Amino acid sequence: MSALIALRSYLFRYRVAMIGGFLFLIIANGVALILPYLIRLAVDSLQVRTDPGALLRFGLLIVLVGLVQAILSYYGRFIQAEVSRRIEYELRADLFKHFEKLELDYFQHNKIGDLVARAINDLTAVRGLLGPGISNLLNTTVAFTATIILMLTIDARLTIYSTSVLPLISVVFIVLARKIERSYKSVQDQFGEVSAQAQENFSGIRTVKAYTQEEYELHAFRTANQEYVRLSIIYARFYALLWPAMYFLAGLAAVILLWRGGLDVIEGRITLGQMVQFTGYLAQLTWPMIAFGWVVNLFQQGSASMKRINEVMDHQPTIVGPEPSLESTNEPLRDHLEGKVEFQHVSFSYGDREVLHDINITVEVGSSLAIVGPTGSGKSTLVNLLPRMFDVSKGQVLIDDVDVRKIPLALLRRQIGYVPQETFLFSVPLAENISFGLEALDTKRLQEVMQSAQLTKDVEDFPEGVTTMIGERGVTLSGGQKQRTSLARAIAKEPAILILDDAMSSVDTHTEADILKHLQRVMQGRTTIIISHRCSTVKNLDHIVVLDEGRIVEEGTHASLLQLRGLYAEMYRRQLIGEELEDS
Template identity: 35%
Template sequence: MKTLFRLMIYVRPSAKWVALAVSVMIMGTLIDLIAPWLLREIFDEGIAKRDMAVVLWLTLALAGVQAVKSAGMFAQGYSQELVGQNVVFRLRKELYAHLQRLSFSYYDRAQTGQLMSRMTGDIEAVKNFVGFGAMNLFAGMLTFLGTIIFMMSMQWKVTVISLVTIPFILFVLWRFNDKVGPAWSNIREQMGRLTTTLQENISGIRVVKSFATEKTEQQKFAERNEQNFETNMERAKLEAKAFPLMGFYGGLTFVLMIWIGAIFVVRGEMSLGTFMAFQWYTWGIIWPLNMLGWQINIMQQAIKAAPRVFEVLDTPVDVVSPSVGVPTTGMKGDVVFENVRFYFADQDPASDQPVLHDISFRVKQGEVVGVLGSTGSGKSSLIGLLSRFYDVSGGRVAIDGVDVREYELDGLRRSIGIVPQETFLFSASIRDNIAYGFPEATREQIEFAARKAQIHAFIEGLPDGYDTRIGERGVGLSGGQRQRVALARAILMDPPIHVLDEATASVDTATESAIHVALLEVMKGRTTFIIAQRLSSIQHADRIIVLEGGRLTEQGTHKELNEANGFFRQLFDRQKQIAHS
């Protein structure tokens, strides 16, 4: 019930359209109730008394009210759809906006396919109930009660006897409602898993083909598809049991009405016109109850789908901008890590080892710092704290003496130009990808950034130059080309702090050298963090810090670390041997 009340919040902005739909629906219901009464008058006052004028006028009246109802159905259908679409529009808008606000810790756990399923199928199920199911449920109840009232006013004895099968129909509906809810819950969950499997396969299709695992992936999808099929068939079995049984009891009601009505007509206790009207009214009893089964079906879909949407909307945002954030205008780039400790959201501080433990160092404006460490040493997590992709679990990270948690969040992130390890490009032109963070950039500014990233000559050689569209995730470009486009994107932002996370890992040594030479000018006066595995990537660093198991174990210049016998020296010796082999 709580879910339905919450959905009503999204209906409220469309209150006038709901009022219109309900008003037209009530009018249509009244017409449906009046029509059989007119039929009775045609038989009793017209045909029985051989008065064709009465027959003609009442027939015209019957046709007239049906015409009015048909016109009203247009307004009702349009307003119902508008209400449903408004709810969908608002829900999707809120959900998408909330997804943009959720921090990295949420996406570390969330499955893309599940989110896609909630954004599409689950919200569509909500729309079907709000725009169609709820109002038709109301119309059915109104028709059912109104029909009984009209019938009782005409001949209460026949009405009471004919309604003997109604409790059986209501019992079937109660049992159906009790079982179909869990069935739809399973279906929504299975659909989310199926969508996840599909999304992962499409996103990783190059890996699939590289390892020739198409059959394995087909089998995985087939299993999910079969589970979805079986879950839907379980739900269909419930419907197949309930709806025909309801139809059977409804048919009995109709047969009983004819039999009992005929007896009363023969006895003279019921007119032929009333008997004919009762045949019409019978459908006003049977139809709402049969339709109630379908409306329950639609309602249960929405009741099971809506919580999946609200679950995302109710997920708290771990990293939020302060209500009155410190502006980043004039930021210099003096960075301080003070006794920083960090755990991921799913870690238990009481038993798990921290990702980063007691990290402390200072970086002055314009200093280039190399960050070295083996896989899993915490390099990327360290930089993630700087941009507040995550918040520290202990200690603090400060820029220009201000805790990063006190800065206006968007301004903070725009002040840190990041080239991530996993390069992501959008399905758009190269120009749009480079200018993604600075869409108002001029052509000269875009080309300047591309030159510094050593990608300008390649772009100019393309058929459409900077207007060349690239495929999803940068398909059509090599790994090195994608990295250089991402590098140009960061350079164009002109931030006081640069972060290059394995930014040249996919380029050859000659290109890497050319990029670093070009970056020397860009990095002047800017604080730069270079996360790297290759020592050649940090050859121009003023200082190098080494992370091992989440701890800062070494810190110093290239010369100082080379003279020590730590991780840096061991890495230097290994890479030297590889270069000479």
């Protein structure tokens, strides 16, 4: 029942529809109990007189009652099914909304395939609990209770004999229920592993093929899949015990009824019609007994799945916007940032490992900053602190002299155009990828941003121009084309702060020079931060910071850093040697 407690807010919203569905089912069960009574009257009438007309009337009446019962059951089950679908829709929407709020670190520490499995398979199991689970639980409870009461009105002793085996059902459920729940959760967890492995392989299919690792990946997938099958078989073993137990107990109850009821008819304690009526009621008890096992299984599955969903929903986002204060309510709402950036004594750690230490940088409005340094020196981590992909461990990151943690997240990220190292494109036309995050982007502006990103010539070769579908994650584009598309997307936002995180690593030096030339106009009046391994990319920027092992080791202009003959000068010298070797 813990799953229902977690779903109480959803159930409360649909309480009227659920109560209506329950009423239909209760009335349907009441009508169904009339059928054995009509059969009893028909049988007893045969002992009094043989009137074919009376039998026909009883037959038509039984058909009519059955039809009414079927209609009522249909509406009751339909309403319950509709409610369960609507709750599933709302729960999936809320889960996706919660996913969108979670910080980047959460997705880096959880497998995407497993999260997808929770949003699909586990929600389906929860819907099974809400739909057939709850409706059959009610149906079973009402039918069982009402039938037992009517059986007692016929003959109490015969009822006790016939139902003496029913308590064994509870014993079976108590023994198996927890094992089923634990086993099903293990199955779902392993299914998440299988989904994650498949998703990872599909996303990295180019790498798998390039390194001819198809057989290795197939073996790894087969191992995970075999473990899923093994756990599924264990679950099936527990689940399979329920059904034979139900049929066995139902058959045992029927045998006891025939033995004891037959003796009572012979002794004249009950009539043959009552015996037939009693048999009809016992037959109606058979389905509730069997359905009870199914319902318990649905509840165990739904409960296990709801626990997995709650593991996500109970995780509170660590990156949240500022709480509105009494002072802020009197201030006019800001819809724009100027772009002054400051890092004041900033330190950042991944767990216990410090990757940035006491960083102090100031970037004035409209100026440009370059961040260079060896791989793993903390460059990308530093710029990720600006849009609050992560929060600082110590110190402050300020924009326009305001701590970024006090700026609404939507405003902060809307005013930052960020081109990451790993470009992500959606499975939509090229134009939609460039206009992502914008309500509209007219054709003229689209052409301008593509020109700035040196993408126009490539688009002319595409079969359908800017409406060309680029495939999942931009699989149909080259690395350079993907980076330039991402650059065009960032420029189209017209942000106050433009961040290029090694955004031209996949383009050649000539294309890079053309991009930088066109970016000069884009950068005018806009705070720009560029991370690059190529010193030629950043040599004309206003200020250059050199990071090494998370610390600022040098800073200045291109000329002043060369005069220091330090790390920057060594990087520049190596780049010149590399370019000479390429030209030769």
